[in-house]
Amino acid sequence: MRCLVTGATGYIGGRLAPRLLAEGHQVRCLARKAGRLRDVPWAARAEVAEGDLRKPETLPAAFADVDVAYYLVHSLGQADFEAADREAATHFAAAAAAAGVRRVVYLGGPEPAAGGEVPSPHLRSRAEVARILLAGEVPTVVLRAAVIIGSGSASFEMLRYLTERLPAMVTPRWVRNRIQPIAVRDVLRYLVGCATLPPEVDRAFDIGGPDVLTFREMMQRYAQVAGLRRRIIVPVRPLTPALSSHWVGLITPVPNAIARPLVESLIHEAVAHEHDIARWLPDPPGGLTGFDDAVALALTKVRDAQVETRWSNASGPDAPAEPLPSDPDWSGGTVYTDVREREVDAPPGALWRVIEGVGGEHGWYSFPLAWSVRGWLDRLVGGVGLRRGRRDPHHLQIGEALDFWRVEEIVPGELLRLRAEMRLPGRAWLELRAEPAGEGRSRYVQRAVFLPRGLPGHLYWHSVAPFHAVIFGGMARNIAGHAPTR
DSSP, X not given: OEEEEETTTSTTXXXXXXXXXXXXXXXXXXXXXXXXXXXXXXXXXXXXXXXXXXXXXXXXXXXXXXXXXXXXOOOTTSTTHHHHHHHHHHHHHHHHHHHTOSEEEEEEOOOOOTXXXXXXXXXXXXXXXXXXXXXXXXXXEEEEOSOEESTTOXXXXXXXXXXXXXXXXEEEGGGGSEEOOEEHHHHHHHHHHHTTOOTTOOEXXXXXXXXXEEHHHHHHHHXXXXXXXXXXXXXXXXOOHHHHHHHHHHHSSSOHHHHHHHHHHTTSOBOOSOOGGGGTSOOOTTOSOOHHHHHHHHHHHHHTTOOOOOGGGOOOTTXXXXXXXXXXXXXXXXXXXXXXXXXXXXXXXXXXXXXXXXXXXXXXXXXXXXXXXXXXXXXXXXXXXXXXXXXSSSOOOTTOEETTEEEEEEETTTEEEEEEOSOOSEEEEEEEEEEEEETTEEEEEEEEEEEEOHHHHHHHHHHHHHHHHHHHHHHHHHHHHHSOOO
């Protein structure tokens, strides 16, 4: 079948596409910018169509001749994500119907129990998207999953960092709520299987793993699997979801803008009410993956640096891309730059390995305290901070997150261009280059570029300019010095 995967730059979509290809399906991915999928390992075997679900005029070509369309996008983290998701789902359903698509598949959230608390905005939006797609003309399957356990998922990162960093903690009451987590491998198995369901299947299904646990029990079980001491967890009443999200944002890499809707969803019990999906897609031999096994598998992937995708892979629709800092004719008014060059007594390949390894555990090669403070300040104003780290300690792909940067361009062996995603009164890029200098030597070229937005932008640049000699100068000197001479 020809499958259209939306959200292929995200956590689930980036894992589903190669699995559909492995099953022999043809895969077309819808992306706002085709280049975002250029470096993924399976890119050469898939087709990429440029389009935006919020711009219906861009969709007909992407949906043409498609048999199965997967809706795997969400606008979590945006100011008005409910309106954005409503608009995107409406356009998706209309485009699928117009193109004669035979099946729509949507991965949504759990259905809150009837008569319970008012649904959180996150769950309310997921339920609304499900209703829009089910009301469309195309037979639709909605898979309702609670917490997904897998390396790189936002829910797993929350669980992991809270448990590892806090041997004792005061927690909100929702840690006592029951949850039925599911391993990411089982979610992907269901998604792949839905491609071949008969057309009369037009409904929602609850999906969950074999264990029903409270979040508190999940933290204790995680600690046991990870070889940590039993955690001291004391639930208290005063910690509201808003306060809890700040607490999660402080401890984990997940920023407040994403942590808050996730935390608000945890005030509801999320337990599967049925397992009807097994009628069409039976459980695998040995059953679905248990919580402990899912955690062990995820930790192995993290330890071995084999994380396929991460929650931070996806970037928002407002991510700036033009003009690029390398454009010869820069437009847009004042541009501030800081350029540093160093001769390196090492070949370009050795210098490049240091460049491609920046960030994450390797750090930024200058004044670590200053980088840490900048990350903390960004978190305080709702930004992503430095804790997103990197997916792989040695290799980067275009479009992936790197601390509070996003990889905007990478030319292996030559250029790494990063776009800033911290909160700034303007737009910023950082370019790192390795250039040959003859006789086994190379030249390191580092360029920081800032486009100020209004008076605050100009004031910001001039206020930090005195520190550039220390931060950017030290960075250039140390990166050049870390390149091995042989």
